[in-house]
Amino acid sequence: MTSSANKISDTMTxxxxxxxxxxxxxxxxxxxxxxxxxxxxxxxxxxxxxAHYRIAPDAVDAEKSRFSQALKSxxxxxxxxxxxxxxxxxxxxxxxxxxxxxxxxxxxxxDETLSMIENRHYNAEWAxxxxxxxxxxxxxxxxxxxxxxxxxxxxxxxERVLHTLAGTRALGNLDAILQSDEPLxxxxxxxxxxxxxxxxxxxxxxxxxxxxxxxxxxxxxxRSMGVPAVVALGQVRTLARDGDFLxxxxxxxxxxxxxPDQQKRAYEALAAQYADSxxxxxxxxxxxxxxxxxxxxxxxxxxxxxxEVPLALSxxxxxxxxxxxxxxxxxxxxxxSEEEQFAAYQSVVEQMSQRQVTIRTLDLGSDxxxxxxxxxxxxxxxxxxxxxxxxxxxxxxxxxxxxxxxASAFGKVRLLIPMITSLSEVRAxxxxxxxxxxxxxxxxxxxxxxxxxxxxxxxPAMAIxxxxxxxxxxxxxxxxxxxxxxxxxxDRADAEVSSLYDPLHPAxxxxxxxxxxxxxxxRIPVSVCGEMAGDARLTRLLLGLGLTEFSMHPRQLxxxxxxxxxxxxxxxxxxxxxxxNRADSIDPDHLND
Amino acid sequence: xxxxxxxxxxKLGLHARAAAKLTKTASxxxxxxxxxxxxxxxxxxxxxxxxxxxxxxxxxxxxxxEGGDADQALQEIxxxxxxxxxxxx
Numbered sequence: 243m244t245s246s247a248n249k250i251s252d253t254m255t256x257x258x259x260x261x262x263x264x265x266x267x268x269x270x271x272x273x274x275x276x277x278x279x280x281x282x283x284x285x286x287x288x289x290x291x292x293a294h295y296r297i298a299p300d301a302v303d304a305e306k307s308r309f310s311q312a313l314k315s316x317x318x319x320x321x322x323x324x325x326x327x328x329x330x331x332x333x334x335x336x337x338x339x340x341x342x343x344x345x346x347x348x349x350x351x352x353d354e355t356l357s358m359i360e361n362r363h364y365n366a367e368w369a370x371x372x373x374x375x376x377x378x379x380x381x382x383x384x385x386x387x388x389x390x391x392x393x394x395x396x397x398x399x400x401e402r403v404l405h406t407l408a409g410t411r412a413l414g415n416l417d418a419i420l421q422s423d424e425p426l427x428x429x430x431x432x433x434x435x436x437x438x439x440x441x442x443x444x445x446x447x448x449x450x451x452x453x454x455x456x457x458x459x460x461x462x463x464x465r466s467m468g469v470p471a472v473v474a475l476g477q478v479r480t481l482a483r484d485g486d487f488l489x490x491x492x493x494x495x496x497x498x499x500x501x502p503d504q505q506k507r508a509y510e511a512l513a514a515q516y517a518d519s520x521x522x523x524x525x526x527x528x529x530x531x532x533x534x535x536x537x538x539x540x541x542x543x544x545x546x547x548x549x550e551v552p553l554a555l556s557x558x559x560x561x562x563x564x565x566x567x568x569x570x571x572x573x574x575x576x577x578x579s580e581e582e583q584f585a586a587y588q589s590v591v592e593q594m595s596q597r598q599v600t601i602r603t604l605d606l607g608s609d610x611x612x613x614x615x616x617x618x619x620x621x622x623x624x625x626x627x628x629x630x631x632x633x634x635x636x637x638x639x640x641x642x643x644x645x646x647x648x649a650s651a652f653g654k655v656r657l658l659i660p661m662i663t664s665l666s667e668v669r670a671x672x673x674x675x676x677x678x679x680x681x682x683x684x685x686x687x688x689x690x691x692x693x694x695x696x697x698x699x700x701x702p703a704m705a706i707x708x709x710x711x712x713x714x715x716x717x718x719x720x721x722x723x724x725x726x727x728x729x730x731x732x733d734r735a736d737a738e739v740s741s742l743y744d745p746l747h748p749a750x751x752x753x754x755x756x757x758x759x760x761x762x763x764x765r766i767p768v769s770v771c772g773e774m775a776g777d778a779r780l781t782r783l784l785l786g787l788g789l790t791e792f793s794m795h796p797r798q799l800x801x802x803x804x805x806x807x808x809x810x811x812x813x814x815x816x817x818x819x820x821x822x823n824r825a826d827s828i829d830p831d832h833l834n835d
Numbered sequence: 836x837x838x839x840x841x842x843x844x845x846k847l848g849l850h851a852r853a854a855a856k857l858t859k860t861a862s863x864x865x866x867x868x869x870x871x872x873x874x875x876x877x878x879x880x881x882x883x884x885x886x887x888x889x890x891x892x893x894x895x896x897x898x899x900x901e902g903g904d905a906d907q908a909l910q911e912i913x914x915x916x917x918x919x920x921x922x923x924x
Contacts, residue, residue, distance in 0.1 A: 340855075341851065341855075344855055344858065344882045345882065345883065347862075347882075348858075348881045348882050348883050348884075349878055349880055349881050350878070350881045350883045350884055351883070377883060380887060381883075381887070384887070384889065385889075386889060389850075389886060389887075389889065392883075392886065396883070
């Protein structure tokens with residue numbers, strides 16, 4: 243440890259004293275907001291600097307055993323990581339580590355690499371990189387989204403083997419980092435799940451990577467730590483050296499390497515302004531969410547696991563508008579038992595005391611599947627998912643309903659059903675709920691007999707023929723992500739068409755408006771829980787459509803509350819109604835009065 | 836070479852979990868085991884190979900095994916397919 247500590251402090255002094263280092267400015271994609279300034283900590287990307295040479299014929303056996311030994315050590319290292327996972331590590335990490343171990347043991351990787359060493363006399367690093375790229379390309383060419391992603395797992399496994407061969411680690415200087423007083427910024431080619439576990443304990447001011455997108459591991463870690471991140475920078479890892487001074491602008495996706503003092507001061511001012519505005523927002527936590535003309539707006543939080551409740555409460559959430567229960571089921575080999583589910587639901591209900599908790603029943607089948615498994619349906623978004631999946635598996639559905647109903651005895655629980663498309667599904671769902679209620683009653687187990695049951699409005703069919711659905715349910719919740727995808731026929735995850743994904747398309751807005759109006763006619767609450775609800779630039783538009791219940795990621799609550807408190811609801815309703823009648827597309831920036 | 840034809844009958848096909856089970860089972864045997872779907876033939880002890888077959892539900896695959904414990908290997912693999920890889924459907 244001491245040697246690496248010396249190394250990093252040496253480089254830092256060297257760079258600090260060299261005042262002439264030219265500034266480099268890189269543009270990427272900001273995936274976690276805020277500003278950070280600090281020293282670069284560059285994570286090795288062994289694959290990028292692999293030595294290519296041919297070995298002497300008499301050294302072939304030694305090279306082969308060097309490679310086999312590296313495979314074994316890497317596998318031991320992953321097993322040790324998996325065995326010592328911190329209790330709070332996301333469950334999916336364990337599953338990913340397991341996949342990585344299986345990939346390491348795969349003869350397609352090992353045997354082909356060994357034969358390249360034997361027949362072509364490639365050195366081990368060259369051989370394994372070549373084979374890794376070949377396999378990665380085969381996965382990348384596959385049609386299935388899930389299989390395509392396995393290509394990056396192969397790349398990460400090869401990267402790890404290369405580090406073992408070189409005797410380095412992706413984060414060799416981690417110990418030194420943990421002891422530094424200066425703010426530090428991680429610079430990486432990409433961040434793998436295994437790196438993530440090692441990064442968890444450390445405090446970093448920001449993350450910048452060559453690869454990645456809004457849902458990459460980097461983005462997820464950065465957001466959970468509340469620090470900025472910029473991804474898709476292309477070559478930041480080759481341009482930044484350990485100890486370089488970096489400015490990370492997560493708002494605009496910019497990274498400055500060794501900026502002049504003048505730039506530093508400008509960014510210090512921006513960062514201070516940003517910190518102030520966050521501070522001021524926090525002051526909004528306990529004030530009411532009410533428009534200028536006195537309309538009270540409900541602000542609730544979307545959560546995935548019970549441990550997110552404290553964050554939701556810290557941001558002033560009035561309830562849980564969407565508890566995505568499927569996250570209890572993901573990244574594990576078995577199904578959670580009724581007791582385990584009950585404990586999770588009860589924990590959320592009790593933490594929220596008497597505030598409303600809306601639990602959505604399993605929404606599995608499209609982009610989320612059990613144990614990382616993808617369905618083989620040709621179009622999973624249109625396949626057997628959500629309520630279709632649950633009705634086809636009555637036992638699994640009943641187990642979940644029992645657990646939710648039992649939790650309803652401890653507070654104010656609402657039941658939310660995803661993907662309802664037809665009235666026959668409504669009847670089938672109601673029947674199952676009734677049968678579970680009778681069963682619990684017979685067993686003398688307590689539950690809320692008046693539990694409200696609502697439906698997600700996400701299939702256009704329901705939004706178009708909304709009236710009978712609004713009569714059949716106690717509340718409606720609009721899932722804008724899927725509603726937009728299905729209405730426009732755009733797969734947002736498909737980069738080729740994602741630019742066509744338009745939440746402001748008049749058809750989408752009319753479906754949202756129609757649903758809100760139907761709710762008012764039937765006197766049932768309607769909320770929006772998709773990403774539109776958390777986008778502060780769209781708050782005025784949604785208020786103009788008559789929305790009074792919003793549910794979003796906890797970190798977005800205060801930004802949206804600020805918009806609400808500056809908006810005049812009645813004026814917005816008139817403006818938006820006029821625009822909808824003209825079938826105009828609405829520019830939300832023109833709604834600022 | 837002893838071989839059998841099997842139908843993938845679990846709902847999700849030979850994706851991660853089922854592929855992992857097949858790979859682990861196959862690796863317990865000393866004999867060579869191959870799995871073929873249409874023209875593609877891969878080593879049944881390779882999780883990547885098995886996943887790359889992209890064998891969905893109702894696909895027919897051929898399992899071949901060669902070596903001392905080939906018959907026993909085929910029996911165990913057949914049992915795994917018959918059990919739908921332990922998936923509840």
